[in-house]
Amino acid sequence: MKSILAACLTLIWATTLHAQTIAPRDGWVVIATKKTHADLLADLKTAVKANKMGVVTQAGPTGAAKARGITIPQNRVVGIFNNDFAVKILALSTAAMIEAPIRFYVTEEPDGTATLSYKTPSFVFTPYIKEAGPDLEALAEKLDTRFASIAEAARN
Numbered sequence: 001m002k003s004i005l006a007a008c009l010t011l012i013w014a015t016t017l018h019a020q021t022i023a024p025r026d027g028w029v030v031i032a033t034k035k036t037h038a039d040l041l042a043d044l045k046t047a048v049k050a051n052k053m054g055v056v057t058q059a060g061p062t063g064a065a066k067a068r069g070i071t072i073p074q075n076r077v078v079g080i081f082n083n084d085f086a087v088k089i090l091a092l093s094t095a096a097m098i099e100a101p102i103r104f105y106v107t108e109e110p111d112g113t114a115t116l117s118y119k120t121p122s123f124v125f126t127p128y129i130k131e132a133g134p135d136l137e138a139l140a141e142k143l144d145t146r147f148a149s150i151a152e153a154a155r156n
Helices: 003-014 037-050 060-069 085-091 096-098 121-132 134-155
Strands: 029-033 056-060 075-081 101-110 114-119
Touching: 029 096, 029 134, 037 075, 037 101, 037 114, 037 134, 075 114, 075 134, 085 096, 085 121, 085 134, 096 121, 101 134, 114 134, 121 134
Parallel strands: none
Antiparallel strands: 029 114, 056 075, 075 101, 101 114
């Protein structure tokens, strides 16, 4: 009986994974909220549009994991950009465009709230500044401002 109970507990543990909270790190902005994952994700998409950017990509493993019988916290990576920035950056550095779209990360915390995280565009584009020059640095700083506005609107 003990071995059956142990096996059941192991199976439950193996199919329910707990994510770690994202810790602050160089080049990242990490914003804890009181919102649910679904609400923060919806508010992020609204804020992206209001700030004249577009959702270019979305990815998250939660649904596919569930189909495999594994429960993981909600998380979604949302890539955003717009064509105006893309054309200007591409004119400065073909290599730098590998970084577009720049991503927001919406993660569910153990208490049911959600966190919004992202690498600042100036951090993301730093490796290309030497090649592309100060115009890329200026564009990255404009994107920093735009991303901060998006994050603040999504948080509120």
